[in-house]
Amino acid sequence: MYLSTQNKKESKIEVIKRQSRYLRGTIKEALQDGKPMFSEENVQVLKFHGVYQQDDRDLRHKLLKEGKEKHYSMMVRARIPGGVLNPDQYLVFDRLADEYSEYGTLRITTRQTIQLHGILKGNLKATIKRLNESLITTLGACGDSGRNIICCAKPGDEPFRAEMREDLLALTDRLSPKTNAYHEIWLDGEPVQHSDGETEEPLYGDVYLPRKFKVAMVPEGDNCIDVYDNDIGLVAHIENGHVAGYTVLVGGGMGRTAVVQATYPRLASPLCYVPRKDVVDTILDTCVAIVTIERDFGDRSNRRFARMKYLIDRRGLDWFRQEVETRLGRTLEPPRKLEWHNGHDHLGWHRERDGISYLGLFVPYGRIKDTETMKLKSALQNIVREFRPTVHLTTQQNVILSGIPDEFRPAIEERLRSAGVPLPHELSTVRKNTMACVALPTCGLALAESERALPDLLPQFEQLFHELGLSDETITVRMTGCSNGCARPYNANIAFIGRAPGKYDIFLGGNSLGTALNERFTETVPFDQLVDTVRPVLEAFVREREPGEDFGSFCRRVGLNRFRHVKTEQS
Numbered sequence: 100m101y102l103s104t105q106n107k108k109e110s111k112i113e114v115i116k117r118q119s120r121y122l123r124g125t126i127k128e129a130l131q132d133g134k135p136m137f138s139e140e141n142v143q144v145l146k147f148h149g150v151y152q153q154d155d156r157d158l159r160h161k162l163l164k165e166g167k168e169k170h171y172s173m174m175v176r177a178r179i180p181g182g183v184l185n186p187d188q189y190l191v192f193d194r195l196a197d198e199y200s201e202y203g204t205l206r207i208t209t210r211q212t213i214q215l216h217g218i219l220k221g222n223l224k225a226t227i228k229r230l231n232e233s234l235i236t237t238l239g240a241c242g243d244s245g246r247n248i249i250c251c252a253k254p255g256d257e258p259f260r261a262e263m264r265e266d267l268l269a270l271t272d273r274l275s276p277k278t279n280a281y282h283e284i285w286l287d288g289e290p291v292q293h294s295d296g297e298t299e300e301p302l303y304g305d306v307y308l309p310r311k312f313k314v315a316m317v318p319e320g321d322n323c324i325d326v327y328d329n330d331i332g333l334v335a336h337i338e339n340g341h342v343a344g345y346t347v348l349v350g351g352g353m354g355r356t357a358v359v360q361a362t363y364p365r366l367a368s369p370l371c372y373v374p375r376k377d378v379v380d381t382i383l384d385t386c387v388a389i390v391t392i393e394r395d396f397g398d399r400s401n402r403r404f405a406r407m408k409y410l411i412d413r414r415g416l417d418w419f420r421q422e423v424e425t426r427l428g429r430t431l432e433p434p435r436k437l438e439w440h441n442g443h444d445h446l447g448w449h450r451e452r453d454g455i456s457y458l459g460l461f462v463p464y465g466r467i468k469d470t471e472t473m474k475l476k477s478a479l480q481n482i483v484r485e486f487r488p489t490v491h492l493t494t495q496q497n498v499i500l501s502g503i504p505d506e507f508r509p510a511i512e513e514r515l516r517s518a519g520v521p522l523p524h525e526l527s528t529v530r531k532n533t534m535a536c537v538a539l540p541t542c543g544l545a546l547a548e549s550e551r552a553l554p555d556l557l558p559q560f561e562q563l564f565h566e567l568g569l570s571d572e573t574i575t576v577r578m579t580g581c582s583n584g585c586a587r588p589y590n591a592n593i594a595f596i597g598r599a600p601g602k603y604d605i606f607l608g609g610n611s612l613g614t615a616l617n618e619r620f621t622e623t624v625p626f627d628q629l630v631d632t633v634r635p636v637l638e639a640f641v642r643e644r645e646p647g648e649d650f651g652s653f654c655r656r657v658g659l660n661r662f663r664h665v666k667t668e669q670s
């Protein structure tokens with residue numbers, strides 16, 4: 100539970116934010132200084148602009164030994180509400196990856212955006228400007244404000260999908276930073292003149308939020324996005340094909356710090372039900388009221404405890420509800436009961452509407468690239484250019500191409516086949532249910548490999564699942580390079596969480612519907628023992644499961660202690 104220090108001194112980052120003059124810092128000047136990197140203050144401010152300064156960690160040690168500077172480059176993260184791109188927008192990312200990314204790849208993130216890694220400082224402005232010309236912003240993709248709002252990516256022409264999209268875009272607008280700094284720095288905009296007491300940020304003020312803030316939307320039943328992992332989750336109740344209203348969930352978050360016991364992942368709690376009626380204002384106002392509570396009461400002294408989940412646990416959900424009611428000036432309706440039947444991504448061919456289909460493609464760990472055996476980047480580029488589908492990024496790091504007339508299906512399949520890109524039905528169930536965060540070589544917080552390690556582990560799991568007759572069973576496997584939880588590992592049935600180079604903590608339980616958290620099974624297991632360590636639990640699952648019982652429910656029913664004992668005897 101919450102144990103933050105009561106030290107009220109604001110953290111260093113709060114001071115940097117306030118002094119940044121609404122996110123200007125000295126970034127504009129630094130772009131001209133000829134250095135390969137930004138100062139620490141600008142690095143913090145840049146995050147709000149969707150930019151992370153990183154260095155290639157594969158080279159770090161060698162460069163250090165040679166007495167050289169780190170190899171700096173920037174990660175640029177776009178904000179793509181609901182993950183929807185038109186074909187031209189997708190192709191801009193594709194071209195920018197070729198022109199400016201040192202890695203030449205696109206990275207679909209677990210929040211439906213694209214990251215370009217390895218952008219040198221000298222190419223940063225051109226990259227952001229080019230995105231902007233295609234009406235894509237990076238403002239608010241990172242930093243302490245409302246992040247990219249995620250939504251179930253399933254295409255379809257049901258009225259409720261359009262209504263949810265309308266609400267998502269309106270909410271995106273309300274929660275976006277409003278500072279003119281972005282225009283001034285990246286788009287050569289004129290500086291604004293301020294009169295005394297005027298604020299550029301009516302919602303956030305000059306110190307923004309205490310921490311990142313995440314919002315997610317789903318239609319009830321289909322939790323393909325892990326809605327409970329967000330600061331605010333909006334679950335749409337569908338009646339007669341329309342959104343009747345939303346159950347609002349609050350206080351979700353995955354982040355924890357392995358060595359700080361008082362940090363923990365938390366599933367969001369149901370707060371209230373908000374009818375949609377004919378206008379979307381009520382749900383927007385409710386979300387804004389919630390954001391302002393975090394703004395006013397969130398911990399600004401210790402960033403480890405600054406997420407809204409800790410505020411809610413510290414003050415209690417009843418206090419939180421009363422605070423929302425006071426700010427809205429009305430009583431909240433109780434939340435509705437929620438039921439879930441799906442947690443899978445929407446892979447494969449599906450009917451979208453008459454004569455039109457969509458295709459969900461598995462993208463290995465979100466990385467769109469060309470390799471010797473699989474030319475995924477080229478294939479997608481060709482298909483998008485020729486057939487012009489809408490491109491939907493999913494929160495499971497995959498891609499959906501929609502709006503495809505049925506007569507194009509054979510040609511698209513042919514393009515994929517000749518590029519060595521498998522269709523989802525050709526992949527094992529476990530493979531389609533895996534996720535890995537970026538980790539090395541770009542993530543500065545990674546303790547172990549993830550995106551580059553999971554591909555070596557998966558064939559071993561496929562073999563084990565085959566041996567145990569579990570090939571058709573949905574068992575989610577997620578890996579991260581540290582405990583921060585970027586691939587939402589604490590929901591997974593099996594999670595490997597980096598603790599040190601080549602060593603992982605194993606968490607078991609969770610479920611594929613995203614409604615349960617797993618628990619730590621064992622710590623600091625070497626990479627080559629991961630599969631064998633999990634094996635006894637899977638074997639027991641096959642022997643002892645009750646009819647219809649899934650792996651996560653089994654783990655929770657029997658408890659993990661008896662397997663910890665088996666593991667100790669073996670090792």
Ligand code: SRM
Nearest residue numbers: 208209210212352353354535536537541542543583584585
């Ligand atoms: Fe994350 C920090 C990558 C989704 C929790 N995350 C980072 C940074 C920026 C590292 C850093 O601070 O220096 C990583 C950049 C790596 C790189 O080289 O690209 C990073 N996070 C990612 C992405 C790219 C992972 C991926 O493989 O897709 C995801 C980008 C999402 C986006 O488009 O906005 C990503 N991060 C998440 C999620 C999942 C989600 O939101 O659904 C979480 C858990 C949910 C949550 O927020 O609670 C998550 N990232 C964190 C945390 C822990 C936050 C906390 O509350 O403690 C950090 C560390 C931090 O903020 O201090 C972090």
Ligand code: SF4
Nearest residue numbers: 536542545580581585
């Ligand atoms: Fe980096 Fe850790 Fe997030 Fe992975 S989970 S991307 S290692 S911060």
